[in-house]
Amino acid sequence: MKNNIPPATVQRLPLYLQCLEQVDINSVGISSKKIAEIAKVNDAQVRRDLSYLGTLGTRGVGYDILTLRKQLELELGLVDGLSAIIIGIGNLGSALAEYGGFKEKGFKIVGLFDSDSNKLNKQIGNLAVKPLSEIKDTCEKYNVAIGIIATPEKVAEEIADKLIDCGIKSILNFAPVMLKNKPGIQIRSVDLSQELQILSYYLDRQPLKVAK
Amino acid sequence: MKNNIPPATVQRLPLYLQCLEQVDINSVGISSKKIAEIAKVNDAQVRRDLSYLGTLGTRGVGYDILTLRKQLELELGLVDGLSAIIIGIGNLGSALAEYGGFKEKGFKIVGLFDSDSNKLNKQIGNLAVKPLSEIKDTCEKYNVAIGIIATPEKVAEEIADKLIDCGIKSILNFAPVMLKNKPGIQIRSVDLSQELQILSYYLDRQPLKVAK
DNA sequence: GAGTGTGAAAACATTCACAGCT
DNA sequence: AGCTGTGAATGTTTTCACACTC
Structure with a gap:
């Protein structure tokens, strides 16, 4: 600390x-x-x-x-029970919403959001999917620290801007797109296919040096 | 190269x-x-x-x-159209199975496997979920290079062993567990909650040094 | 004896700064 | 003028090896 x-x-x-x-x-x-x-x-x-x-x-x-x-x-700052929201409740977003590991590590998912009206009110765990317009309310109510982006890449950038607008300072981005730099905002991107690509590089090679 | x-x-x-x-x-x-x-x-x-x-x-x-x-x-070796299989077709496994980014980057998902008989034959894209007993066949038939583990952590280790037994040399592990070292096998682990934890560390601190 | 904590050395990675090409 | 490719300098990370504590 x-x-x-x-x-x-x-x-x-x-x-x-x-x-x-x-x-x-x-x-x-x-x-x-x-x-x-x-x-x-x-x-x-x-x-x-x-x-x-x-x-x-x-x-x-x-x-x-x-x-x-x-x-x-x-x-790591895990003692404060940080709140997070997930935007984009497709397969990946749903998987993240139900992922037990977050709770276990002290994170609380306090909101699920999607722009698709077909998904609204879909229940996952004890949360219902809400429209993007309600993000701000939730952020204020729960003092949300982290936004998790699981949308298609086309909208990831605008969602990121929206989150920042709602006062969020940290973003975990699963969309396969490089978000623009936002001053003062921490962004981590997890690109699932990039992980496979790195594995691919080390395929069939002598593991003289092991993949990090 | x-x-x-x-x-x-x-x-x-x-x-x-x-x-x-x-x-x-x-x-x-x-x-x-x-x-x-x-x-x-x-x-x-x-x-x-x-x-x-x-x-x-x-x-x-x-x-x-x-x-x-x-x-x-x-x-990166992406030109050969590497084949991969996914084991554990829960939320995350399903998300991975439908994730377009793999195909786009030249990976081919050629098999989905789960031990839960309720999931058998569930159709995702053009693939049906198969029992673990069929992993070996698929590996031989498609010369599978990479195994993607999306199972609960309790069984991840034994699944890893099974994959290796089927001739797989590279594993991408999404189960939140440290797999034992297997000589000659490349393992990459993606732990979703670890990513959040790293973000958490950098929360509210001056970003003198930006998170990698 | 076992196992930490840490200087010092070695290895690795990043950045500067500029010669050289278009 | 603009931009690459790369020696040399700098910064960071890893590892060794051992004094020190239990």
Whole structure:
């Protein structure tokens, strides 16, 4: 929180959190070596990364799993129960809406929006799909932090602008399009086919160097 | 193809391809500066990255868009029309099955599989959902290169093993679980909630350093 | 003995800045 | 004049290796 954590490390923190969640339920402590093995990184890397969060381990012993989890969650800002909305309730949007992993990690999906009137009022979980015109209300009511774009690429840009207009500062974009830079706004794009393309590059090659 | 391209560059190649696809349809050439602007990277970076693919640009002029696309596709191995299958036809699996971006980028989804008998024969596009027992047949018939895992996390590991057993060498994993290392197998994991977590870290902070 | 935390070294990646081509 | 390709400089990340603690 206080100090600057290198971007490469920030990228790995959620990974470590995932690792901690899948270790044997009755282990109370864990070594950097063990984390490294699960996360498939070097153990010195794990120690260096975790050292940015403070002095969390005990020499000769290792890390206390619960303490470490708490600290990772704190550092990532997961403790505040951030609210998010999803725009574009097609297949992908629906999948995201029902995806349990968000809730588990402390995110709350508080709105689903689509411009297609056929989808209006479609119920997913305890939420009904609403028209885009209601985005602003929801953002104000729930103090929405993150907008998740799952629309077709043609409208992604205008949706992004709309979200920003509603005061949203962080966008997770699943539309396969490069959004324009918006000053002061954090945008992360996940392009599913780009992931396949990277895999494709490493196909049939000697894995001298393993895909990141 | 011939020479070793740095991993950081490989990661960006699909991005450049995406950029080329969204420039004005009647432009025939493009400068590194323009690509850099769309991809939000430094222009020297673009030139350096592209220089790994050979001498593709013309000094004083820029890059020919068509040539560059062809070369990127060649380098990424997208020209062979790689076949992929999807295992786990829940919301996410269905979304992936209908996702147009794969086809567009030269991937062919040739099989959908689920262990839930209620889903069997469910039709998505021109494919019907099949039981896991038919994976092997499909792999042999279509020479499947990539397996996409969209199952619940509990079974992801065993599905991965099954895929490897069927001769698959590359796996794209959407289950929120760290798969064990399998020698000689390329695994990429996309964890949707990890993406949100990274965004969360950068929330409300001064964007001195922008999230990668 | 086991395992962290961290200087120092090595490896890797990005950016500058400019010669060279069109 | 405009833009690439690339040495050289700079910045970042990873890894080694070991002093230190339990």
